[in-house]
Amino acid sequence: MAPPYSNGYNYGYPSSTSSYDYGYSLRNNGDFQSICDDIFAVTRTMLHRMSTYANGPGRRAAWNLATKAVQQFKRNMTRRRLLSFPHALFALWILVLLWGERWIFASRVNSCDWDHWENWPAGTTPHRLIFVADPQIIDPHSYPGRPWPLNPLTIAITDNYMRRSYKQLQKVLHPDTVFFLGDLFDGGREWKTARGDFEDPDWAKDHRPALEQKYLKEWRRKYGEEYWLEEYGRFGNIFYDNWGLGGVFPGAGQRGRKIISSLPGNHDLGFGAEVKVPARHRFNAYFGETNRVDVIGNHTFVSVDTLSLSADSSSMKGQVELQPIYGPVLEFLKGVKATKRRAVQKEVRFWRGEVEDLTFQQKVEDVDTADYTNLPTMDKGESAPDFPTILLTHVPLYRDPGTPCGPLREHWPPAKPPKGQTSPVIPDHRNAISVSGGYQYQNVLNPEDSVNLVKSVGNVIHAFSGDDHDYCEVVHPPERGNVREITVKSISMAMGVQIPGFQMVSLYNPIDGQGNPMPGAPKTTLQTHLCLLPQQLSTYVTYAVLGALTVLILIARAFLVPVLNLQPFALDPIQHPPSALLPIFKAKSEGEDGGAFDVKPTSNTSSSKFPSARMSSTRTRGQSISNALGTQARGASPNEKTKGKWGWGQQGRGPRIEIRRDAYFDETWKPAAARSRARAVGSRIEIILREIWTTVWRVVWLVLGFFAWLTWRG
Structure with a gap:
């Protein structure tokens, strides 16, 4: 009886089993150990083969590649190659790219220097501020x-544009x-927060454009708090990290340098009734309070979150609960005048050399009898300086x-x-900001919000805004x-403008020890200037024109190389040794038997007569080489005659003749002049x-490599 079938493994089955199970059983530790042994064996085999290849053919291939690379590098590093015409064009491109990617930013910002447009009395020390x-x-x-x-390329290019502009803004202008x-x-309003309900309310879900609806699920799935933090870091890399380029110390007579980025936009939070409250909480946590008062250069700056304020006049008010959106900003505006007065008093106390904050007398009083009427306060009332x-x-x-505008x-x-008309044309709808709105935006505030805002803040001499992306200057009516x-x-x-920019503001408001304007102080305490940055489209057009000219110049030069016998830039191809698969020499014997023979020096053969056993002949038709061999060839032994293989030209195998191309491709039917002209043209x-x-x-x-390096460097 034949023994049961076995493949060399016993997976826990009895040796007497008569059927073979093709599956692996893992019912005991032996089965698992056998599988592990198989895996380890295959792994060892693969590693051994990889090691053998790396130490043998792999090493030789790597060595050959390295040798060819070094050889090519040496051929390219000659003076003829380095000082060639294409490299001269590349040097021109280096200058053009440095101009377009670096120098033009410095040039534009230099043209906006404060001294070029400020018009203050001699000896003044204005506070210099920039709006971005x-x-x-x-x-x-x-x-x-x-x-x-x-x-990603769009992100890199636009980030670099802002980074380069902002760097020059800091280096050249040194704003306070x-x-x-x-x-x-x-x-920013689309990326989910770690906490809070971030979904659109039911009444607003159909407000989104169809294009955004298409990507909404993907955004919710891929972009959340972690992504927003990465974007926050990216913003900081462009603006915060380069703040120090403007210097550590402020300008003469100034209190200190500040960077304030807490004012939100509709792309950060949303607009009106659709403001994302969790997004606003996140924005406050990382950028600061959205509603604030700052005293800078003896002027009071009041930042207002008008996105949330617009919810108070929204058509949805009364239909849905919007108080969490507009409540904080209304509370701020209710007490903003008192907040302004306190901020002014703190600033005045600083310039008088006093402690800015209030000091209280320390004493113990009974709660029922304590007097709260005469507590110290920074708010001197409406009669206080403002x-x-x-x-x-x-x-x-x-x-x-x-x-x-x-x-x-x-x-x-x-x-x-x-x-005959000297005043502007009104209305001028093309030059104006469109009074309209849409999903999560509104080009201007509602009329009632605008009036209430100016009245609530009080003593507003100037306003600065963003959102439109283009410059606009208006003087509002008395209301x-x-x-x-x-x-x-x-x-x-x-952002849809060909020439971006930023706004420069020079502030000068000399005050006395109480905060009142000094006698002879200028009536206008604020001067502004629009600084325009490079037009990137113009820069790219310059690159395109220069690129086309470069190609045309190189083509023209290529046609002149054979005509004027110019030094070619292209290197001749490296001549590699011929393949051993096909012979290029053919041994030939003209002996009586026509067979192949070998010539080997013997004791009777002079080395001077045969300096080498390998012989080569370039004889022409009808010329015999057998006479040159003499009796030595005929005296060779039979074994030595049959050692060589016909046509391979091994050492000691006798004379060879070179197999020329014209032996197989005879062109004698063409006239000599025609053949010469064809070869010359080709x-x-x-x-x-x-x-x-x-x-x-x-x-x-x-050029592309240098541009990529400049882009990578930022």
Whole structure:
């Protein structure tokens, strides 16, 4: 009887079993150990084969590649190659790229230097402040569906534009204070918070555009608190990390340097009734209180979260509970005048050399008999000195439709007035900010909110806003306090304006020891200047034109190389040893038997007569080589005659003749002059094509590599 089938493994079955189970059983430790042994054995075999390849063919292949690379590097590092025409073009490109990616930013910001436009009396020490509006850093919300690598490239280019502008802003201008006017992020309101209900309310779910509805589930799944923190770090890398470039110490006569970025935009929180309260709590935690009062340069700056304020006048008020949205800002505005007075008194006490905060007498009193009527306070009442107030809001104040924005607006210049008219054309809808709104935005505040805001803050001499991305300057009517308002340009190149910018403000308000203006102080305590940054589209057009000229110049040079006998840039291909698979020499014997034979020096053979056993002949037709061998060849032994293989030309195998190309491809039927001209034309075309490819490719990869390095460096 035949023994039961076995494959060499026993997986816990009795040896007498007559059936074979193709599955593995893991019912005991022996089975598991056997499987582990198999895995280890396969792993050891693979590692052994990899090691054998690495120590044998792999090492030789790596050595050959390294040798070829070194050889190619040596050929390229000659003076002829380094000082060649394509490299001269690359040197020109280096200058152009440094100009477009670095120097032009310094040049533009230098042209905005404070001394170029400030107009204060001699010896003054103004406080110098800069407003930055709508950086709105690019994220998945900006261009949903844009594929890789286009989206990361857009992010890198726009971030670098703002970073380079801001660096020069700090290095050249050294501002004492920098204020951000909202929209720090583009999709900040969309990225979920760690806590709180972040879903859209049921009544607002159909407000989203169809494009956003398409990506909403993906955003909720992929982007949350961790992603927002990464974006916060990215914002800080652009702006906070470069703050120190402006210096550690403030300007003469100034209290200190400040950077304030707590004013939110609708892309950070939402707008009106659809403000995301959890997003606002997160924004407050990382950027500071959205409603605040700051005394800077003897002026009072009041920042107001007008996004949340707009919920109070929303059409949804009364239908849904909106008090958590607008409640905090209304509470702030209710006491903002007292807050302003206290802030002014703290500033005055500082300049008098006193302790800024209140001091209280320490004593023990009974709660029932304690007197609370004469407690120390910073608020001296409405008769106390008040500094000129500057209102900061992300959304511009209301204005009548068609109110012109002035000649500095980029989108559309003001309409030309009729002959004889000196005042601007009103209405001028093309030059104006559109009085309209949509999902999570409104171009201007509601009329009632604007009036109440100016009245609540009080003593507003100027307002600054963002949101529109373009410059706009208007003077509001008396019901809004005749306030002059400037809507600041976006600093980003991706916000629909070809020439981004920022707003410079110079403040000078000399005061006495009580906080009142000094005699002879200027009536206007604030001067402004719009600083325009490089037009990136113009820079890219310059690159495109220079790129086209570069290719044309290299093509023209390639055609001139064979004509003027110029030094070619393309290297001749490296001549590798011929393959041993096909012979290039053929041994030939003209003996009587026609067989192959070998010639080996013997004791009777002089080394001077045969310096080498390997012989080569370049004889022509009809010329015999047998006479040159003489009797030595005929005296060779039979074994030695048959050692060699015909046609391989091994050492000591006898004479060889070279197999020439024309032996197989006879072109004698063509006239000699025609053959010569054809070869010359073919050679010239080959030189031209090789020069075009080599020079264009060399310049292209060098230029792209340098541009990539500049982009990576930021």
